Amino acid sequence: MIDVEALLRPTGGIALVGDLRFTASEHRAFARAAERGLVLRVRAGVYAMPELHDDLLRAARVGGRVAGLSALEHHGLWVPPRATATLHVEVGDSMRIRRTAGGSSVSVHWMPATTRPRFTVAPLDAVLAGAATELPRPHAVAVLDSVLRRTPLTALDLRFLSQHWRPGARAAAALADGRAESGTESIIRVVLRGAGIHATPQARLPISDLARADLLIGDRLVIECDSEAHHSDPASRRADLERDALLMSLGFIVLRIDYQRAVRHPEQVVAEVAAIVQRGDHLSGWRGPSPEAGRVAPMPPRVNP
The missing domain is CATH 3.40.960.10 (VSR Endonuclease)
Incomplete structure (x- = not known):
C-alpha cells in the first residue's frame, strides 16, 4: 500500500502528481487512496492531505498557494482587520486557474511557473515585503513587530531583508520593535x-x-x-x-x-x-535632589535686644 502521507509531507501536504514522478502503478495507487478518503483530489492531478487548513485547499483548487495578507495567519503573524475577507492566491503562469473553486472572494496573482512552493503558503520573506508595502504604516509595523516576537527572525535579519524593499516598507521595518506584545500596542506606538x-x-x-x-x-x-x-x-x-x-x-x-x-x-x-x-x-x-539638598543653612546672627 502506498504511503501517501510520506509522499506529500515534503511538499507541505499538497502536490501535483507530475512533480512526484510517479510510475503508472503508483499513480493508480494514489487514485485508490483518494477513493478511500486517505487523500483529497483537489483538482486534476493535484492531491492533498484532508486535514490541511481550508485556505490551503481553496488556494490549491484555484491552482496555487496562499499569498499576500492571507498568508500572515499561516506564518503565525498578527493579522490586520478585514485582511481575511479576500483569499489571495499566487498561481504559476503555466497553470490554468479555477477562480470560482476558491469561493466568492478570491484575488489571483500570477507568479513564474518555476516558483516554489507551487502550493501551500508563500515564503515568509515575500509575505513580509508585500505586507510592509501594502498596509498603512501602523498596521505594517504591527505585522513586523509580530515577526520579531513570534519567529526566529531578529531585528538584524529584518533589516537585511528590507534592504531591497520599497522606501515606505523599509521605513516601516526601521520602526519594528520586538518588545511589543500585541498589534494594538504596536499601532498606538506608531500613531x-x-x-x-x-x-x-x-x-x-x-x-x-x-x-x-x-x-x-x-x-x-x-x-x-x-x-x-x-x-x-x-x-x-x-x-x-x-x-x-x-x-x-x-x-x-x-x-x-x-x-x-x-x-x-x-x-x-x-x-x-x-x-x-x-x-x-x-x-x-521629580528631577532628583537639588544641589542644596542635605546642606544645613547657616544660623542667622543673633541680635541682642
Missing part, C-alpha cells in the same frame, strides 16, 4: 510617534519585579493596550482594574485602549494623549 510623542514599550513599573506597562510616556503616563484575544473574561478584567487602581494610587495616569479604538479611531487616542502631554501631566516633576 503616537507620528504625532511626535515617544512611547516606550514594555517599560518596568514599580509594583512588582515582572510588572510592565504596554507603553510608558514620560515617567507617569501608562497606556495599556487590550487586544481582542485578551482581557475579555471577567477575571482578567477585574485584575486589570485592580492593577490600574494600584498604579493610580502611586501617582500614575492610566489610559486603557482596546483593539477596536486602536484600529478604528486612532486619532481620538492621539488627541487624548496629546492633551495630557501638552499639560505636562505625563511627567511627575
